[in-house]
Amino acid sequence: MDWYRTNRRDLAFRRTRDPYAILVAEAMLQRTRIAAGLPYYGRFLARFPTVADLANASEEEVLRAWEGLGFYGRARNLHRASRLILRDHGGRVPETVAALRTLPGVGDYTAGAVASIAFGVPVPALDGNATRVLARLFRLRGDLSRGVGRRRLRAIAESLVPATEPGTYNQALMELGATVCSPRAPKCAACPIQSMCGAFAEGRVEAYPTIRRTSTVPTVRVAFALIERRRKVLLMQRPARGVLAMFWSLPGGELGTHADEATGLRDLFRSRGLPVRIGEPLGRVDHTFSHRRWKGLILRGRPAGTIRDREDLMWASPEDIERLPVVSFQRRFLEGVAILPHSQRRL
């Protein structure tokens, strides 16, 4: 903790004790590069400064504020959590791990982080960084995410959390993992707990923890159409479930086993009753999500009949596009083809 006090990075979410702001930070920044996530965090809190502000917002407004950060399920969970906090806890984030765990999207880590940092409850908060430090200190092998390995890790972690300043302790452990005890080539020479470290004594620091091999994500072919009419662009709302649920998108999507994108898109539009002629390619798509990769094309589309607005279909003006959550790589594309001015890039 002494090391942490002098070496910690000065990050916006560490300057607050507001439980809601801490909950937002945990939801937004988990498994996200901090440098990439921080601007979103600042904008999100400016847009929704209290639990009530978030709870009273529409899902579209919340997704718009989160747009580009990915992991949109987290945004939905945080939004639902804010409504439950307002309804069941009088708008105050609950203090205990048990109550926090009842909120959507809140697992052991987030509950431990919020309880310890915001309320001083002496419980561990084991993110990937803290887990790696403990695995090396205590030479823990095997899968630490489940079963015996997980129980052993948690028992050790629980026995270590101090009664005073547990939040500082948890953040110190996470910071040590993030900045010193890195997955590769940890800076053991600069480590404040080197003398206690089992892996260092053994001379095999990178052997801990056991790394699970990650499977490669499948590549899926996609195609979308830019269809314009009098300075408006046709947008389609994606279904309520699945990839980018409820985001507004250029019409199109994942294709079957077609030989090329134009044919696939033509079939897709035919099956949905959209009269569109497919034209030349305008841009490439290469976008990786956590669980799949989209590769394909954005093509010109021209209306071949009347296309009217309906619930999930809209002729969108630049102002509509600014207001709505739009698939982020498509927003960049629309800026690139000068349909959107760059000044409308963000909230």
Ligand code: SF4
């Ligand atoms: Fe990590 Fe090295 Fe410190 Fe051990 S000595 S905790 S491996 S940085």
